[in-house]
Amino acid sequence: MSCFLTNSSLGKKLVMSLTGCFLVLFILFHMSMNITVLFSPEAYNAVCEFLGANWYALAGTVVLVAGVAIHFIYALILTVDNYRARGKQRYAMTVKEKGVEWASKNMLVLGYIIVAGLALHLIHFWSKMQLVEVLESNFFSPEIDGATVAVHPANGAMLVAYTFSKWYNVVIYLVWFAALWFHLTHGVWSMCQSVGWANDTWYPRLKCLAKIVATIVFLGFAVVAVMTWINSADIMAQVAHWAPAA
Amino acid sequence: MNFTLKIWRQKDAKSHGAFETYQVKDISPDTSFLEMMDILNNDLIHAGKEPVAFDHDCREGICGMCSLHINGHAHGPEQAVTTCQIYMRKFRDGQTIVIEPWRSAAFPVIRDLVVDRGAYDKILQAGGFISVRTNSVPDGNAIPIPKKDADESMDAAACVGCGACAATCKNGSAMLFVAARVSSLAKLPQGRVEGARRAKAMVAKMDELGFGNCTNTGACQAECPKSISIAHIARLNREFLSAKFED
Numbered sequence: 001m002s003c004f005l006t007n008s009s010l011g012k013k014l015v016m017s018l019t020g021c022f023l024v025l026f027i028l029f030h031m032s033m034n035i036t037v038l039f040s041p042e043a044y045n046a047v048c049e050f051l052g053a054n055w056y057a058l059a060g061t062v063v064l065v066a067g068v069a070i071h072f073i074y075a076l077i078l079t080v081d082n083y084r085a086r087g088k089q090r091y092a093m094t095v096k097e098k099g100v101e102w103a104s105k106n107m108l109v110l111g112y113i114i115v116a117g118l119a120l121h122l123i124h125f126w127s128k129m130q131l132v133e134v135l136e137s138n139f140f141s142p143e144i145d146g147a148t149v150a151v152h153p154a155n156g157a158m159l160v161a162y163t164f165s166k167w168y169n170v171v172i173y174l175v176w177f178a179a180l181w182f183h184l185t186h187g188v189w190s191m192c193q194s195v196g197w198a199n200d201t202w203y204p205r206l207k208c209l210a211k212i213v214a215t216i217v218f219l220g221f222a223v224v225a226v227m228t229w230i231n232s233a234d235i236m237a238q239v240a241h242w243a244p245a246a
Numbered sequence: 247m248n249f250t251l252k253i254w255r256q257k258d259a260k261s262h263g264a265f266e267t268y269q270v271k272d273i274s275p276d277t278s279f280l281e282m283m284d285i286l287n288n289d290l291i292h293a294g295k296e297p298v299a300f301d302h303d304c305r306e307g308i309c310g311m312c313s314l315h316i317n318g319h320a321h322g323p324e325q326a327v328t329t330c331q332i333y334m335r336k337f338r339d340g341q342t343i344v345i346e347p348w349r350s351a352a353f354p355v356i357r358d359l360v361v362d363r364g365a366y367d368k369i370l371q372a373g374g375f376i377s378v379r380t381n382s383v384p385d386g387n388a389i390p391i392p393k394k395d396a397d398e399s400m401d402a403a404a405c406v407g408c409g410a411c412a413a414t415c416k417n418g419s420a421m422l423f424v425a426a427r428v429s430s431l432a433k434l435p436q437g438r439v440e441g442a443r444r445a446k447a448m449v450a451k452m453d454e455l456g457f458g459n460c461t462n463t464g465a466c467q468a469e470c471p472k473s474i475s476i477a478h479i480a481r482l483n484r485e486f487l488s489a490k491f492e493d
Contacts, residue, residue: 008449008453009421009460082417082419082461084351084458085350085456086350092265092346093315093317095318097468098325099468100463100464107461190461193462194462194483196481196484196487198480203476
């Protein structure tokens with residue numbers, strides 16, 4: 001049984017489906033967590049503290065990295081397989097088939113944008129939070145309004161406000177969320193199809209559900225980026241010298 | 247009606263092919279696409295040139311022999327019909343029509359517009375059958391089959407094995423063909439018995455022959471001349487995965 005997950009076309013699709021499902025659940029969790037910052041930067045920091053360099057958070061990180069890596073590596077393997085299957089000689093003339101969505105044919109390109117955004121996101125946040133705690137390295141100390149501020153690794157609200165105080169970061173993140181929206185509009189219903197939980201009655205429902213999930217994710221992340229951009233000065237003033245209770 | 251045809255010409259499987267341009271004139275709008283090709287070939291033969299090779303047989307839309315990628319569509323611009331059922335009235339007078347063979351690594355070009363679709367036969371031989379003898383047609387009510395199941399089975403059985411699904415799929419995947427065969431038999435009591443073995447054997451053969459992986463774009467069902475739904479692919483996924491987990 002172990003081999004059909006690596007050498008069968010349907011086995012590989014099952015792996016894509018399951019890892020995709022796991023990543024969607026994680027994204028929904030991450031989005032819910034982010035929204036806390038809009039109501040209470042301190043509460044958000046409490047969540048960041050809870051998810052610091054603890055064994056459960058580190059174990060979660062390892063599982064998450066594995067999920068992303070497997071999903072991405074399998075996508076590359078499947079794409080190479082599919083490219084070979086298509087053959088060297090391509091059609092001189094192609095058209096868009098009726099009812100075929102753009103996202104469904106561009107999942108890998110969208111995946112590249114998502115992974116690039118993820119790398120930037122890890123630099124912006126994870127490298128200044130969990131990684132600092134694990135390596136016990138120096139706190140991230142940006143210069144804000146002429147003064148150097150040492151940001152505690154669990155001071156997520158400060159990092160969010162600092163990152164989104166720069167308009168270009170907001171734009172980059174919005175592009176990233178848009179790519180994620182397209183990816184999810186195909187991915188969410190597609191993962192049901194790949195495990196066989198679909199039929200003609202359910203396709204419209206599943207595709208509608210996929211759009212709802214994708215839109216919730218987009219709006220949930222985008223509202224945090226935009227609102228913290230608008231309120232960045234206030235949030236930074238509020239939590240500039242925040243430190244966890246001893 | 248007059249048309250400019252850009253047709254893929256290729257001497258044999260090993261040669262490099264290229265497009266050649268032909269003119270056909272005074273074609274009746276009620277001429278079928280394949281009859282138009284016959285008229286072209288007639289003109290070519292009279293001019294002492296080699297006619298264009300293309301597959302065809304019944305010309306009634308039921309045998310699955312005709313293929314042709316016409317103006318970017320498998321089986322031409324019309325939905326739910328085979329190439330032989332397209333009539334020239336569906337094209338504009340003076341239009342340029344690009345005609346290509348199926349493009350898929352598993353369907354190598356043999357000559358001009360003819361490809362080797364033997365890979366589909368090999369998939370069928372791997373499991374697309376019922377092992378027991380069913381003898382002559384039994385009494386209609388001897389084995390009660392729910393109407394819904396019989397309908398779904400018949401919808402899948404409409405597959406003519408033309409290869410349009412793999413030819414259209416950006417991944418060169420034969421999933422819709424395999425799904426139609428697996429699904430049509432899985433919904434009937436006679437075929438149900440070997441369902442697990444069939445799904446595993448046909449998927450394994452499909453993978454072995456170099457067909458690609460399904461990414462659920464739905465292009466196959468859009469171009470299928472029999473409008474076979476990707477719901478059958480969902481059933482194939484269920485059949486295959488449950489068979490594997492039972493191992």
